[in-house]
Amino acid sequence: MTRTDEILSAAERLLAAHGPQGLTMRQLALEIGVKAPSLYKHFPDKAAIEAALQERALRGQSEALAHATPGLAGLASAYRAWALRNPHLYGLLSRQHLHRDRLPPGVEDAAAAPLLRETGGDIDRARALWGLAHGLVELELAGRFPEGTDIEAAWRAGLEGFQRPRREGFRT
Amino acid sequence: MTRTDEILSAAERLLAAHGPQGLTMRQLALEIGVKAPSLYKHFPDKAAIEAALQERALRGQSEALAHATPGLAGLASAYRAWALRNPHLYGLLSRQHLHRDRLPPGVEDAAAAPLLRETGGDIDRARALWGLAHGLVELELAGRFPEGTDIEAAWRAGLEGFQRPRREGFRT
């Protein structure tokens, strides 16, 4: 494992454990047993580290979705599970600015592909499905649902609208 | 206008103009022509100011939804419009911790009422609708949709699934 990877792994650990506020150059250096200024020999600035973390997150999410149980319910379940298991990594993708310019091309599309596939290539429905999943996850992570809420029931209710066939008489 | 209200209005202005990072006790004091320590004569700490702002935000959102054009499309449009017009206020409700303990009872439910009404009292579908709206708004605000995306089409596609009747043969 190169030092660069070591830094990123430590950053991931730090983010997971203490959230975005806990990811500082000082703490990061402390975590890998080095002094803060040394980090700048490996990354030009903090934004570069965040960008690298976003790339990792997108890849992880892609893989989780790609290996989901086939079908709408399976995909949704995989989406939610990954987000709940990596709440701060998920937040890094949605709550922080996405450093598109520092991202290798294709990673973003790769994460979206499973959703697009599920809607049969309908881009509008894919985006709506993304919105539904993203919204429910964010509300859950933010603790906006009251204690004891049946969140799975909300998912089922929302996914009902995405069952085929949508337009009557149309069949694939 | 009391000094307390003056502080909150200035805080709202600051938040709208420069985002959460721009809302600091120093800037807030500067905005109303006073020194920072004076603010603590009106609010115990910064969290109290944020809580008051959240209450204002919830009330504003409630009113916007209550005055929406009747029907699913009208409600959705009002939800989106309010969020786009008050992006940082919206973010204060979803991206920051909701200070429920400092919130007057009822304000949170009041904001949710129009959605629940739209789904005919079905709480699960109301939450799903909330998730859809919240997710699409967050994705739009975060700039996650590519340039030129037809966001309204995504909304239409998502709302399709919420058209009645949902369960076949059932009618109100």
Added chain:
DNA sequence: GTCTATACCCGGATAGAC
């Protein structure tokens, strides 16, 4: 590529005089 030392700026919050 690591270190020490440090610059620089910012944050929230308090003490005590008036």
Added chain:
DNA sequence: GTCTATCCGGGTATAGAC
């Protein structure tokens, strides 16, 4: 209820020796 002065902590980042 306002002020001045200040505490204390924290952040990103750089210079220059080794």
